[in-house]
Amino acid sequence: MKKDMKFYWKLFSSTFSLSAFTIGGGYVIVPLMRKKFVEELNWIEEEEMLNLVAISQSAPGPIAVNTSIMVGYRLAGVLGSFVSILGTVLPPLITITVVAQFYAAFKENKIVNALLLGMRAGVAAVIIDVIIKMAKDIVKSKNKVSIMIMTVTFLAAVVFDINAALIIILSGAFGAFYYQMLKKGGDQQ
Amino acid sequence: MIYLQIFWSFFQIGLFSIGGGYAALPLIEHQVLEIHKWLTLGEFADLLTISQMTPGPIALNASTFVGTKVAGLLGAVIATVGCVTPSCIIVITLAYFYFKYKNLSTIQGILKGLRPAVVSLIASAGLSILLLAVFKTEGVTLTTMKLSDINFISIAMVAAGVVVLRKFKMDPIKVMIAAGIVGIFIYGI
Numbered sequence: 001m002k003k004d005m006k007f008y009w010k011l012f013s014s015t016f017s018l019s020a021f022t023i024g025g026g027y028v029i030v031p032l033m034r035k036k037f038v039e040e041l042n043w044i045e046e047e048e049m050l051n052l053v054a055i056s057q058s059a060p061g062p063i064a065v066n067t068s069i070m071v072g073y074r075l076a077g078v079l080g081s082f083v084s085i086l087g088t089v090l091p092p093l094i095t096i097t098v099v100a101q102f103y104a105a106f107k108e109n110k111i112v113n114a115l116l117l118g119m120r121a122g123v124a125a126v127i128i129d130v131i132i133k134m135a136k137d138i139v140k141s142k143n144k145v146s147i148m149i150m151t152v153t154f155l156a157a158v159v160f161d162i163n164a165a166l167i168i169i170l171s172g173a174f175g176a177f178y179y180q181m182l183k184k185g186g187d188q189q
Numbered sequence: 190m191i192y193l194q195i196f197w198s199f200f201q202i203g204l205f206s207i208g209g210g211y212a213a214l215p216l217i218e219h220q221v222l223e224i225h226k227w228l229t230l231g232e233f234a235d236l237l238t239i240s241q242m243t244p245g246p247i248a249l250n251a252s253t254f255v256g257t258k259v260a261g262l263l264g265a266v267i268a269t270v271g272c273v274t275p276s277c278i279i280v281i282t283l284a285y286f287y288f289k290y291k292n293l294s295t296i297q298g299i300l301k302g303l304r305p306a307v308v309s310l311i312a313s314a315g316l317s318i319l320l321l322a323v324f325k326t327e328g329v330t331l332t333t334m335k336l337s338d339i340n341f342i343s344i345a346m347v348a349a350g351v352v353v354l355r356k357f358k359m360d361p362i363k364v365m366i367a368a369g370i371v372g373i374f375i376y377g378i
Contacts, residue, residue, distance in 0.1 A: 017362060019244060019245060020244050021244060021362055021365050022244050022245070028314070028318065030311055031311055031315070032361060035361055047304065050303070050304040050307050050308070051287070051291070051300045051303070051304065053307050053311075054300065054303035054304065054306070054307045055280075055283050055284070055287055056280060057307065057310070058283075059276065059279045059280050059283055060203070060204055060205060060206055060275060060276070060279065061203050061204070061206060061248075061272075061273065061275055061276030061279070061280070062203075062206070062213070062246030062247075062248050062249060062272075062273075062276070063246070064245070064246050065246065065249070065273050065276045066276050066280045069276060069277060069280040069281060069284070070280055070283075070284055073280075073281060073284040073285075073288075074284070074288070078281060081277070081280075081281055081284070085273060085276075085277065089245075089249060089269050089273060091244050091245060092243065092244055092245025092246070092249040092250050092253060092269075093249070093253050093265060093266070093269055095243045095244060095245070096239065096243060096245075096250050096253035096254050096257070096265075097253055097257055097262065097265055099239055099242075099243055100239070100253070100254055100257050100258070103235060103239065106239075106242075107235075107238065110376075110377050111373055111377045112242075113376070113377070114372045114373045114375070114376035114377030114378075115369045115370075115372050115373050115377070116242055116369070116372070117343075117372045117376050118346065118368045118369045118370065118371050118372015118373065118375065118376065119365055119366075119368055119369040119372060120318070120321060120322040120343070120368075121322045121323075121343045121346035121347045121350065121368050121372070122346070122350055122364050122365035122366075122367065122368025122369065123318060123322070123365055123368075124315075124318050124319045124321075124322040124323075124347045124350070125346070125347045125348075125349075125350025125351045125354060125364060125368070126350065126354065126361040126364055126365065127311075127314075127315040127318055127319070128315065128319065128347070128351050129350075129351055129354040129355055129361075130311075130315075131308070131311060131312045131315050132355075134308045134311070134312075135308060135312065138304075138305050138308055146301070146304070146305045147305070149302060149305040149306055150305035150306070150308055150309050151309075153305065153306040153309040153310070154309035154312055154313060156309075157309055157310055157313035158313045158316060164310050167306055167309075167310065168303065168306060168307075168310075171302045171303050171305070171306035172299040172300075172302050172303050172306075173299075173302070174302045175298045175299050175300065175301045175302015175303060176295050176298040176299045176302065177298075178298065178302065179294070179297065179298030179301055179302070180294070180295060180298055183294060183298075
């Protein structure tokens with residue numbers, strides 16, 4: 001991949017358009033980014049993308065911003081992360097500046113509300129599509145431990161409403177411990 | 190120096206909101222309502238509504254909303270920069286160490302444990318977005334949902350969206366725009 005102006009423009013326009021369409025905050029952007037950078041552009045591999053999201057998750061700050069920085073850094077170092085962060089912060093900066101001026105009219109507008117209601121359905125469809133693919137990859141790997149972690153953490157998040165940061169820390173600690181033990185066991189044989 | 194105050198307030202919001210999205214809310218409230226009285230309670234409620242309807246993480250939306258109100262466009266830019274500065278520093282540092290040490294077996298173990306957990310966290314967020322899309326009332330959870338509240342048009346739209354994404358590999362942004370346009374025709378007219 002050549003790091004020319006075309007590359008930086010593509011990085012900027014990708015993060016800009018992703019950020020512009022992620023209504024409903026944080027996590028929406030992650031599956032969209034995966035779709036863009038892993039499937040469409042083939043810039044990042046599936047497994048690496050999940051690593052990047054996991055690290056972004058464990059740092060403070062908005063997840064959309066953190067993941068952009070991480071992806072930008074992976075592709076083109078510090079300059080890459082500044083390009084992608086610019087793409088990510090500009091859409092909310094522009095929209096809110098405009099909306100704040102016309103807020104009253106915006107809130108009551110029937111067409112705007114109808115558009116947003118429709119877009120919610122579209123966003124849900126995109127996320128379902130990505131989740132199916134990611135879960136399928138984990139199941140297909142036939143790694144029982146991975147499948148178990150996925151099931152337990154899903155229940156922890158959905159049923160027991162456990163904090164995302166805690167889930168991340170515990171799964172990371174479990175992974176370090178389990179795979180280290182496995183390796184030691186393997187060495188002895 | 191109002192610009193410095195804005196920067197410092199949003200720097201703290203960015204620094205201490207761990208776990209993304211709604212974790213930032215109490216911090217924003219504390220800085221913007223209690224310490225500086227930049228917004229009234231009513232304006233704060235408006236900010237939440239706008240954030241729900243516009244793209245971008247809530248912390249960034251708040252940055253622009255408060256920044257514009259207190260010190261115009263420059264205020265908005267400074268608040269946004271303040272909000273993402275901690276992320277930039279922390280995530281770039283993490284990224285540096287990740288790419289340097291990612292081949293260590295302990296790091297590999299941690300990441301192997303994290304990847305399935307990240308898939309579940311995305312799935313759990315996806316579930317709440319799906320519920321938001323298919324129920325007429327806001328804030329529905331798995332335990333409080335009622336059959337009479339289901340918006341069947343929305344379910345049909347989500348299903349259609351998943352089909353075009355999976356079968357025809359349609360661009361997700363086009364799917365979201367199309368869903369918005371369909372929404373205008375169904376709900377708006």
